[in-house]
Amino acid sequence: MDNLRLLFAAPPLSLQLLLDGILIGAIFALAAYGMALVWGVMGLINVAQGELVMLGGYAAYFLYRAGIHPLLGVPVAAVLLFCLGWALYRSVIFRVVDKDLFISILATYGLSILLQQLANGLFGANVRTAESGFGTLVLLGGAVTVAEIKLLSFGAALLTGAALLVFLRRSRMGQAIRATAQNARAARVMGIDTDRVYAWTFGINAAICGASGALVAMTWIVHPYLGLPYTVRSFMIVILAGLGNVVGVLVAALGLGVAENFAGFILGAEYQAAFIFGLLVVILVWRRFSLARQRRYLT
Amino acid sequence: MKSIPEARLLATGACALLLMAAGSAAAKVEGDTVVLGAAVSLTGKYSVNGKNTKDGYDLAVKRINEMGGVKVGGKAYKLKVLYYDDESTPARGAQLAERLINQDGVKFVLGAYSSGLTKAIAPVTEKYKVPHVEGNGAARELFTEGYKYLFAVLSTSDYYLRDAVNLAAEVAKEKGRDPKTLKIAMAFENDPFSLDVRQGIVEAAQKYGMKILVDDKLPPEINDMAATLTKVKAVKPDLLLVSGHEKGATLVVKQTAEMRVDVPIVGTTHCDSAKIAETLGKIAEGVLCASQWDRKLSYKDKWFGSADDYAKLFEKELNYPAPYQAAESTASVLVFADAFARAGSFESEKVRDAIAATDMMTFYGPIKFDETGKNTAKPMVLYQVLGGDYKVVAPTKWAETKLVFPRKMPQ
Numbered sequence: 001m002d003n004l005r006l007l008f009a010a011p012p013l014s015l016q017l018l019l020d021g022i023l024i025g026a027i028f029a030l031a032a033y034g035m036a037l038v039w040g041v042m043g044l045i046n047v048a049q050g051e052l053v054m055l056g057g058y059a060a061y062f063l064y065r066a067g068i069h070p071l072l073g074v075p076v077a078a079v080l081l082f083c084l085g086w087a088l089y090r091s092v093i094f095r096v097v098d099k100d101l102f103i104s105i106l107a108t109y110g111l112s113i114l115l116q117q118l119a120n121g122l123f124g125a126n127v128r129t130a131e132s133g134f135g136t137l138v139l140l141g142g143a144v145t146v147a148e149i150k151l152l153s154f155g156a157a158l159l160t161g162a163a164l165l166v167f168l169r170r171s172r173m174g175q176a177i178r179a180t181a182q183n184a185r186a187a188r189v190m191g192i193d194t195d196r197v198y199a200w201t202f203g204i205n206a207a208i209c210g211a212s213g214a215l216v217a218m219t220w221i222v223h224p225y226l227g228l229p230y231t232v233r234s235f236m237i238v239i240l241a242g243l244g245n246v247v248g249v250l251v252a253a254l255g256l257g258v259a260e261n262f263a264g265f266i267l268g269a270e271y272q273a274a275f276i277f278g279l280l281v282v283i284l285v286w287r288r289f290s291l292a293r294q295r296r297y298l299t
Numbered sequence: 300m301k302s303i304p305e306a307r308l309l310a311t312g313a314c315a316l317l318l319m320a321a322g323s324a325a326a327k328v329e330g331d332t333v334v335l336g337a338a339v340s341l342t343g344k345y346s347v348n349g350k351n352t353k354d355g356y357d358l359a360v361k362r363i364n365e366m367g368g369v370k371v372g373g374k375a376y377k378l379k380v381l382y383y384d385d386e387s388t389p390a391r392g393a394q395l396a397e398r399l400i401n402q403d404g405v406k407f408v409l410g411a412y413s414s415g416l417t418k419a420i421a422p423v424t425e426k427y428k429v430p431h432v433e434g435n436g437a438a439r440e441l442f443t444e445g446y447k448y449l450f451a452v453l454s455t456s457d458y459y460l461r462d463a464v465n466l467a468a469e470v471a472k473e474k475g476r477d478p479k480t481l482k483i484a485m486a487f488e489n490d491p492f493s494l495d496v497r498q499g500i501v502e503a504a505q506k507y508g509m510k511i512l513v514d515d516k517l518p519p520e521i522n523d524m525a526a527t528l529t530k531v532k533a534v535k536p537d538l539l540l541v542s543g544h545e546k547g548a549t550l551v552v553k554q555t556a557e558m559r560v561d562v563p564i565v566g567t568t569h570c571d572s573a574k575i576a577e578t579l580g581k582i583a584e585g586v587l588c589a590s591q592w593d594r595k596l597s598y599k600d601k602w603f604g605s606a607d608d609y610a611k612l613f614e615k616e617l618n619y620p621a622p623y624q625a626a627e628s629t630a631s632v633l634v635f636a637d638a639f640a641r642a643g644s645f646e647s648e649k650v651r652d653a654i655a656a657t658d659m660m661t662f663y664g665p666i667k668f669d670e671t672g673k674n675t676a677k678p679m680v681l682y683q684v685l686g687g688d689y690k691v692v693a694p695t696k697w698a699e700t701k702l703v704f705p706r707k708m709p710q
Binding site for chain 1: 342343344345346347486489514515516517518520521522523524525526527529530533534545546549550553556557558559573578579580
């Protein structure tokens, strides 16, 4: 437990880990918002969540290569991914919306493999990164560093969360989404085109993932196989926070980021991923979570 | 509409026909062409390096055929390679090796990319006593199993960063510092290759009595090294060594700059294939890179000329700079060509013995196998990224320039 001793001997280290954890947690939160939305409104668990993040990363990367600053790439990636999400709904997802949960998991799992391999085929397995050109803030005489891009990501995640809330509460489509989540059949009876609502919901999910992917490409790297950890994290965050709670999602995501960073430091990086999966099991047991069909909306 | 039993009958018939066709096509020599077989990763996580491997093989075959092929028993034979995509998964690789040997009748196998795949394929080639020459499986366990038919033209992976430790010791002595006082921090992806690299460093560190302070293993899912680097920053080591294919190289460069982790020597593998100097710009300055081969080395052969000639030809034919993964693949084909000519036969046993007796010079470096099948004649190369370019700094015999020490932290 040398690492633990090191942590107590040098308090700035804890601060560093805490900050890093909170800032990366915000990026996890984005993908988790999307998952909670789709799960709550459409009653399906999207296993291809991480692949949407990955594609968002590539969108930002190619925009960056075309000379567009990656930060401007964030909204563009979101719009592109919205279209992709819409198309995916119209081609695949609409077939599984009212089916058994298991079928939707299988279908989106298939989709995730397809998207992964398509990305590999089209873009290659090279590790890419979009240089944002942002610097680093140095605090406490160099003991703690915060990359500006991570701060920006954090801000973007909060903003997106707020925008999502406002959209769901105020806009006509948001109201329709909430009505559909409450009772799809009643919503149909009242004249809501639930098919259109689902397409929008899935599109919005893809857009949020796209934005988070663009941030990932700027902060770290992007390659065709980076999706899975994002899917797993989103799943975990949503289970922890519940489906109807934006603030809960954010808090759970930040907590996960922090826990992950401390686990990586104390247990060594080899247990960082194992820790996430271990935590998932613990949370599932603790929440006595059953994968029953449940519909709730974000409030 | 067909009834189901009928459809099944048809399917069975088609399968039987296919099998028969495969059986009749089974021939290691088709007319004046000798067929080599290879499973390479064209999809999956190794697809970049898999393509490098295939390109290396193809270029060698093209060049050898242009020069009249190989002369065996007074007759000139052309070479051809039969490829399958192993999807970067070892189980698939082993399956395809069986298929190459059993169904396609291939009697000479070229290696796959990565130690993991090679480890899966080697037992198969061993079982059928098929010579297997590879240039991309560097794990040293491959050569402790007593395989008789496996030969590797490259240096094993425990040599990748050993020289970085040696170099650090040299520099320390020059500065009047005891190498024993040097502190090492290191992080490795949890795969056979990187763990071998780690083993080499551990051995070298023991030799000098250096202390290893951080020793993290990165799971393949990890896309963020922040936790490890926080630790590195806290313990202030003299060397930071990382091996995690392209991902590890990119992350360590990017995140040491971002987190201001100031270490005098930072060394990594795969930074040339990750193109760190080209894509990451000035934050890559001063990073040490381990490489199997470099175009500036003064090796020469009769097929390609100098190492630089090879690199030029490669770039002309394939439109990207030759990575060492391609060079070592090309060298593997050259070993077969040389062995065929000396064996004077395409009989597996004779070719195997001829390969074992190989003692040749290639553009890739000297090739001579020890009794375990690994090439012990060729040293590793260390580059340093200087002025946006890769400069050879070790081994000192071929060094273009002196190591810049300590690495200046890019601001």
